[in-house]
Amino acid sequence: MSWTKQQTLTLFIAFWMSVLFGAVAGGTAGWLMVQVAQLRPADQTAMRTPEAVVKSMDDATIMAVNSAFPAVVSIAISKEVRSFAQSTGPDIFPFDDFFYFNHPFLQQPVPQQELPDKDDETEKMVVGGGSGFIMTSDGMILTNRHVVDDPEAEYTVKLADDREFDAKVLAKDPVHDMAVLKIDAHDLPILQLGDSDALRLGQTVIAIGNVFAEYQNTVTKGIVSGINRRVTARDGFGQAEVLEEAIQIDAAINPGNSGGPLLDLSGQVIGINTATSDPSWGQLIGFAIPINQAKRMVESVQKYGRIVRPWLGVRYILITKEIAERNHLEVDHGALIGPGSNSGDLAVIPGSPADKAGLVENDIILEINGEKIRENNSLARSIAERVPGDTITLKIYHKGEVMEVDVILGEFPDETQ
Numbered sequence: 001m002s003w004t005k006q007q008t009l010t011l012f013i014a015f016w017m018s019v020l021f022g023a024v025a026g027g028t029a030g031w032l033m034v035q036v037a038q039l040r041p042a043d044q045t046a047m048r049t050p051e052a053v054v055k056s057m058d059d060a061t062i063m064a065v066n067s068a069f070p071a072v073v074s075i076a077i078s079k080e081v082r083s084f085a086q087s088t089g090p091d092i093f094p095f096d097d098f099f100y101f102n103h104p105f106l107q108q109p110v111p112q113q114e115l116p117d118k119d120d121e122t123e124k125m126v127v128g129g130g131s132g133f134i135m136t137s138d139g140m141i142l143t144n145r146h147v148v149d150d151p152e153a154e155y156t157v158k159l160a161d162d163r164e165f166d167a168k169v170l171a172k173d174p175v176h177d178m179a180v181l182k183i184d185a186h187d188l189p190i191l192q193l194g195d196s197d198a199l200r201l202g203q204t205v206i207a208i209g210n211v212f213a214e215y216q217n218t219v220t221k222g223i224v225s226g227i228n229r230r231v232t233a234r235d236g237f238g239q240a241e242v243l244e245e246a247i248q249i250d251a252a253i254n255p256g257n258s259g260g261p262l263l264d265l266s267g268q269v270i271g272i273n274t275a276t277s278d279p280s281w282g283q284l285i286g287f288a289i290p291i292n293q294a295k296r297m298v299e300s301v302q303k304y305g306r307i308v309r310p311w312l313g314v315r316y317i318l319i320t321k322e323i324a325e326r327n328h329l330e331v332d333h334g335a336l337i338g339p340g341s342n343s344g345d346l347a348v349i350p351g352s353p354a355d356k357a358g359l360v361e362n363d364i365i366l367e368i369n370g371e372k373i374r375e376n377n378s379l380a381r382s383i384a385e386r387v388p389g390d391t392i393t394l395k396i397y398h399k400g401e402v403m404e405v406d407v408i409l410g411e412f413p414d415e416t417q
Contacts (some may be wrong), residue, residue, distance in 0.1 A: 023149065036163070057265075058206070064206055064267035065219050066135075069160050070189040072217055072261060074210035075147055075167070075181070076156040077128035082121070092381065110386040124154075131209035132157070132259030133191050133269065134183065135298055139183040141167070142294060143259030144274055145172045148179050157183050160217060163196050171307045173297055175380060176289055180301050181261075191261055194268030196290035199224055199247065207251045207273050207286070209260030222251030222286075228376065230318060231275070231287060244380045246287040247271045253286035282304040296384070299405035310386045311412040313352020314359060315340045318378055331397055334364040335374055356409040366402070383409070 130147030136139070141157060148155055148169050155167040165183035172179045203224045211218040226248030249262065253276040262271035273290030300308045316335040317323070324332040337354075338361060339347045347361035348354050359365075367371055369381045369392055386392065388411035395405050 063189040067267040071134040072208050073132045074158040074216045075130045076126050078154045079127045080122045090124045120123045130258045133261045137188050139185040141181040143179045145179040147259045147349045153230050171301050194270040196270045206263040208258030211254045211256045220252040225250050248284045309412040310409040313349040322416040333374050334366040335373050337363045353410045364397035
C-alpha cells in the first residue's frame with residue numbers, strides 16, 4: 001500500500017495532536033488531584049455524597065439526644081378533686097394548660113372542677129403533666145410557668161431513670177413563661193446552655209418532652225423557621241401571654257412538651273418549648289423561648305432565691321408601620337400603652353413605677369434613653385437589660401405632644417410569695 005504525501009502529513013499531525021492532548025489531560029488531572037488533597041475539611045465535607053451527609057446528621061442527632069436524655073424530666077400535676085370525677089367523664093385536665101398562639105377562635109374551655117365542700121369526698125389525682133430539664137446537679141429544674149401555675153396543685157418530677165421526687169416551685173417569671181422548680185437530689189446530670197442569639201434560619205433543632213403527659217422523652221426534629229417572633233399565646237381558658245423574641249420551629253410540639261428543652265446538634269439547650277398553632281390549622285408551627293432569656297432568671301434565683309427583675313408596670317402593643325397606617329397614628333414606632341386581652345388587665349398597673357411617673361392608657365413610649373422602641377428593640381427587652389432602681393428617661397407621645405419623663409424602675413412583684 002502506498003501513501004501519498006497528503007496522507008503522510010495528515011497522519012503526522014494526528015499523532016502529535018494526540019500526544020499533546022494526552023499531556024494536557026494528564027497534567028490537568030494531576031493538578032485536580034493536588035487541589036483535592038489540599039482542600040480544607042469544610043470543602044471536603046461539601047463534596048461528600050448525600051448518603052454520607054445524612055449519616056453524619058443522623059449520628060449528630062443521636063449523640064445529642066443520648067447526651068440530653070438523662071437530664072430531661074417529666075412533671076406530673078396532682079390535685080384534690082371530687083372522688084366521683086373519674087366516673088363522670090374524662091380527666092378534667094388531660095394535659096398541661098397548653099398554649100396556642102394567635103388563635104382567632106379559642107378552644108372551648110375545659111370545665112373547671114369546683115372546690116369540694118367539706119362533706120364531699122375528695123381524691124388526689126394526676127390532672128396534667130409537662131416537661132422540664134435539670135439545670136444544676138443539686139436539683140434545680142427549668143420549665144414553663146403555665147405548667148406549674150396552679151398554687152393549689154402539687155408537682156412531682158420523674159427522672160429518666162424512673163426516680164420520682166416531690167418538687168417545690170422556687171420562682172415563676174413574671175414576664176416570660178418560665179419557672180424554676182427544686183427537688184431534693186444530688187449529683188444529677190445537667191444540660192449545658194447554648195447561645196440562642198447565635199441561631200440561624202434553617203438550623204437543625206431537636207425537641208424533647210413528655211408528650212401527652214404519657215410518652216416520656218419523646219423526640220422530634222426540625223429546623224429554625226423564624227427568629228425574634230412576637231406572638232400572643234392563649235390557653236383553653238382564655239388566658240393570654242405575649243412571647244417576646246420567640247423562636248419559630250417546625251419540629252412537632254405537642255401537649256405535654258411544654259417546658260422541655262429545644263436542643264441544637266451539639267446537645268446544648270437553645271430554647272424552652274412553649275406553644276404551638278392549633279391542631280385544626282393543619283400544619284403545626286411551634287414556638288420556643290430563647291434560652292438567653294432564662295440565663296439571667298436562673299442566675300437571679302441562685303443568688304437571691306427569687307427572680308429579681310426590673311419593673312415598669314405597663315401593658316402595651318408594639319407599633320409597627322402596618323399598625324400605624326391602619327390606625328392613622330402619627331408615629332410609626334413605639335409601645336402603645338393599652339389594657340391586656342384578659343378582662344381586668346389594666347393598661348397601667350396601679351402603684352407601679354409607670355403609674356407614679358404619670359403614664360396613662362394610650363400614651364406611646366417612643367424611646368428609652370434615646371433608643372427607639374421597634375420590633376427589633378422591644379420595650380420588654382429594653383427594660384430587661386436594666387436593674388431595679390435604675391432611672392430611665394422615656395420619650396412619650398401624649399395626646400399629640402412629645403415629652404420626656406424620668407422613671408425609677410421597681411422590682412417586679414414575686415408571684416411565688
